[in-house]
Amino acid sequence: MVEKPEDVIMQGIDEQLELFIDRVFELSQDNLNTPHEKTFKSGESKDVITTDTGILAGSGNVSRREFLDKEINYSAPYAEDIEMGTTSSSASAKSLEKWVRRKVFANRASDAAVKRTAKNIAKALAERGISADPYLVPAIDQTVTEFKKRGIIK
Numbered sequence: 001m002v003e004k005p006e007d008v009i010m011q012g013i014d015e016q017l018e019l020f021i022d023r024v025f026e027l028s029q030d031n032l033n034t035p036h037e038k039t040f041k042s043g044e045s046k047d048v049i050t051t052d053t054g055i056l057a058g059s060g061n062v063s064r065r066e067f068l069d070k071e072i073n074y075s076a077p078y079a080e081d082i083e084m085g086t087t088s089s090s091a092s093a094k095s096l097e098k099w100v101r102r103k104v105f106a107n108r109a110s111d112a113a114v115k116r117t118a119k120n121i122a123k124a125l126a127e128r129g130i131s132a133d134p135y136l137v138p139a140i141d142q143t144v145t146e147f148k149k150r151g152i153i154k
Helices: 005-033 054-058 079-084 093-104 111-128 137-149
Strands: 036-039 046-049 060-066 069-074
Touching: 005 054, 005 060, 005 069, 005 137, 054 060, 093 111
Parallel strands: none
Antiparallel strands: 036 046, 060 069
């Protein structure tokens, strides 16, 4: 059976969309794992940080539902908060304890120190929120630029 020209064109578009989505996902993962300078909402400090990406990066996937229907999803409950920032956060001290133990104290602190620090962080998040640390939007922007340079999109 001979394929119709419009079917060939649509298949080519779907293939380019696959390449686009895969590249965005790859770059978003790189962005999550690359140390970078961050200015905190308080404006008080700048530091070179790496976002704690173990759970966030691991929650990412690409859904290829059907023809021309692709989606990148990060299912960690705080994924959008990291990408977009928040004016306040309702993170509980209890929910932060595991992270505090691992990232703040490198697994070398008493339970009391971990609980106290988690409580202080939760309070600060509730008061000041989380500044945006985008990983997906810059990946989309970079992929668009790359595809324009290659003449795939205008």
